[in-house]
């Protein structure tokens with residue numbers, strides 16, 4: 086019986102993994118440049134961390150969490166996202182007392198029991214940032230600008246940034262009630278999901294993709310027309326800062342997010358190269374979450390990209406990233422078993438000096454070994470067969486030139502030194 090990876094999970098093998106490495110490397114570099122420090126939180130947490138923060142009535146909590154009892158009967162959940170764990174760590178380590186403003190980034194796997202399809206997996210990966218400690222609208226704009234710049238850096242041009250505001254907690258609640266009042270008379274005409282949403286999480290009705298629900302939604306009042314004066318001003322300032330940085334965006338009055346903790350600005354970044362799951366990432370402000378988790382009142386904002394989806398787009402836009410970029414400095418052929426042990430020592434010595442060296446272990450024909458050297462993209466090949474040993478020489482072939490250099494062999498060290506010299510010179 087063969088055992089395969091579970092549905093909705095997958096392996097990332099070379100050369101596809103080079104794209105992942107590239108994305109993660111660029112994220113670390115750029116996030117560092119913007120002053121964010123890496124935070125790593127556990128992959129599993131107490132279940133109530135997520136039910137309290139993401140919200141009981143969200144899809145994530147009500148049907149997508151990997152929750153199980155551990156051996157002591159405690160309810161544990163594989164993290165479906167990282168914002169709640171970051172807030173937990175922030176409170177647990179009282180990071181607010183270390184610095185008034187904390188900027189974190191994270192990269193890692195998340196778990197949601199969703200129906201798998203292209204761009205939707207059960208174990209997927211996010212890279213994201215969280216800023217804790219300020220209500221200033223500048224930070225909403227900084228998060229969006231960073232997300233946008235990151236996409237440009239990795240070569241995903243022309244993303245669409247959709248932005249909206251759900252206002253403060255009060256505006257959000259009032260608007261939810263308003264939607265309930267307006268739509269209740271038509272409740273039975275809405276899709277089954279919206280009928281439930283209308284009762285439990287009315288804002289989510291706004292982003293229903295069902296054409297018949299859309300008919301009712303289009304006549305609803307707009308979120309941004311119903312914000313408190315302070316929320317209106319906050320949103321206007323975010324847009325002003327984005328304009329000042331020339332970050333393109335579209336205001337999407339129907340944008341709402343699938344997690345309950347958001348207040349004020351919310352945003353999503355979509356790309357036309359993705360199919361129906363077109364969100365590369367999303368985020369927003371969550372000014373009440375820290376307090377709801379028994380911490381001090383703390384303004385906060387962040388976003389996360391789905392790395393799986395970034396890679397899907399890059400596979401189309403930059404396929405060259407998935408080719409082996411790594412060149413081997415030298416490949417030592419295995420033509421004469423009597424010198425193999427000496428070559429083992431040689432390859433180890435070369436590697437210790439930082440040279441990318443490798444050795445052929447199979448006793449194949451010279452032609453086959455050269456084919457292997459070509460496949461490995463080797464710059465130099467060391468040839469030491471019967472003939473060379475008899476003549477007390479060895480050959481170094483520069484794979485970009487026709488001729489090979491024949492050098493007299495005095496001892497193991499000459500071979501090492503001459504080879505090293507050739508490699509460093511190139």
Ligand code: HAM
Nearest residue numbers: 166168204205206209364365366367368387388389391
């Ligand atoms: P989210 O919108 O749930 O937000 O997820 C962010 C991104 O993760 C999505 O836009 C998508 O690219 C990716 N993603 C989500 N679910 C899956 C899946 N099943 N398969 C593949 N990719 C997926 C959050 O998680 C928030 N914590 C973001 C945030 C940070 N808000 C504030 N700070």
